[in-house]
Amino acid sequence: MSSQKLSQNIKDKLIQKTLQHKLKKAENSGNGIASLLKSTTSKQAKANRFDQHPGYQQMQIIKNGAASLGIESPFFRTHEGVAGATSVINGKEVINYASYNYLGLSGHPKVNQAAVDAIEQYGTSVSASRIVSGERPIHQALEAKLAHMYEVDDALAFVSGHATNVTTIGYLFGAKDLIIHDEYIHNSSIVGAQLSGAKRLSFPHNDLDALEALLAEKRHQFERVLIVVEGLYSMDGDHPDLARLVEIKQQHYAFLMVDEAHSFGILGDSGKGLRELYQVAGKDVDIWMGTLSKTMSGCGGYIAGESALIEHLRYMAPGFLYSVGMPAPIAAAALASLEVMEQEPERIHQLMHISKYFLDTAKSLGFNTGESTGIAVIPIILGSSVTAAKASAALFEKGINVQPILYPAVPEQSARLRFFLSCEHTEAQVRETLVLLKTLI
Numbered sequence: 001m002s003s004q005k006l007s008q009n010i011k012d013k014l015i016q017k018t019l020q021h022k023l024k025k026a027e028n029s030g031n032g033i034a035s036l037l038k039s040t041t042s043k044q045a046k047a048n049r050f051d052q053h054p055g056y057q058q059m060q061i062i063k064n065g066a067a068s069l070g071i072e073s074p075f076f077r078t079h080e081g082v083a084g085a086t087s088v089i090n091g092k093e094v095i096n097y098a099s100y101n102y103l104g105l106s107g108h109p110k111v112n113q114a115a116v117d118a119i120e121q122y123g124t125s126v127s128a129s130r131i132v133s134g135e136r137p138i139h140q141a142l143e144a145k146l147a148h149m150y151e152v153d154d155a156l157a158f159v160s161g162h163a164t165n166v167t168t169i170g171y172l173f174g175a176k177d178l179i180i181h182d183e184y185i186h187n188s189s190i191v192g193a194q195l196s197g198a199k200r201l202s203f204p205h206n207d208l209d210a211l212e213a214l215l216a217e218k219r220h221q222f223e224r225v226l227i228v229v230e231g232l233y234s235m236d237g238d239h240p241d242l243a244r245l246v247e248i249k250q251q252h253y254a255f256l257m258v259d260e261a262h263s264f265g266i267l268g269d270s271g272k273g274l275r276e277l278y279q280v281a282g283k284d285v286d287i288w289m290g291t292l293s294k295t296m297s298g299c300g301g302y303i304a305g306e307s308a309l310i311e312h313l314r315y316m317a318p319g320f321l322y323s324v325g326m327p328a329p330i331a332a333a334a335l336a337s338l339e340v341m342e343q344e345p346e347r348i349h350q351l352m353h354i355s356k357y358f359l360d361t362a363k364s365l366g367f368n369t370g371e372s373t374g375i376a377v378i379p380i381i382l383g384s385s386v387t388a389a390k391a392s393a394a395l396f397e398k399g400i401n402v403q404p405i406l407y408p409a410v411p412e413q414s415a416r417l418r419f420f421l422s423c424e425h426t427e428a429q430v431r432e433t434l435v436l437l438k439t440l441i
């Protein structure tokens, strides 16, 4: 008899014993089997209702709590046009800091035109997974451009940024492996790591000494090791030391993955991301990941790296293989965004300028901007979810749209307003916003 069967027998016996015990208890209390069956059935009936789901109930508690404090929900505000430095919500124009249209390319005439042309040529869906009949020249052009910009062999575009991390990490790594990530890593990388079945460990935010110590202690226990960091952290607006990460990963024979969702198009003089800022070669990082939903004005994600990685994912990664190809207008918008980025580098310089102006002004007014380096993402930490939610609601009343980031998305004491800057924000808008905020808290 196998040990698996043996343990199943033991389990069965335990279940039987527990049931007998429950039955006896029910009979002693005079209720008998009918009552036991009734309570079991009512438990199952309760579990079989979506309104009894623990996640839903927790959400209701938060919603009701906010309503009882008179705080209007800041979620699902509906924008009625292009969301850039300004936007129209409920028919009213607001100064907008809640959209990651960093370079103002979503809505740019050249980007719009590229999407329209692609619809004319290919329609709105490619109507199949790329491996079967969903492949279009625009996919290849976008991927070639991304590979060129990263100076790596190849790239692959996926239909969702979140799914890019889930499927890439989830597919490439397994039970014998270790995934070490910054504690602030995006949910998509965590879900990918969970899916992979690898051991998952985190290190304190941007603490590369702690990462080294973990690797020194644990590396030998695992077959492959993946280190995952972000190019620009979207809650805090800071970034890791890429040059040192490359040294660490080389020393410990680990793969390095950098999620550039918020850094590609932003960091570096020409927007080529974290590697441009640290003067690191594209090939020094094993897995470049990014999204097409921020500077690239579309939707989806990409992986860039060596041929063996990209070819492998192209044929095997479930989220690519078993999912429809990216719609041509989205691929065209992303490609056109990259072209405009090259043609109009002043957008990147203006983003740097206005972000620094925001950071300096916020600091001069005494706000806590945490670790933000003052590029594109700047938090103003208010120290409680209620204060942050109230400040967001009050600013919205006055025509300024900024999202509060509340517990549990961040620890309660670091609840904040999170400002996304766009190169199209003006100094006057920034000053008006910060001066108004000062009067509100």
Ligand SMILES: Cc1ncc(COP(=O)(O)O)c(C=O)c1O
Residues within 6 Å of the ligand: 160, 161, 162, 163, 165, 186, 188, 230, 234, 259, 261, 262, 291, 292, 293, 299, 300, 301
């Ligand atoms: C760091 C990071 N990675 C991945 C994603 C997922 O990208 P997407 O929203 O394009 O699916 C996000 C989303 O904003 C992100 O911030």
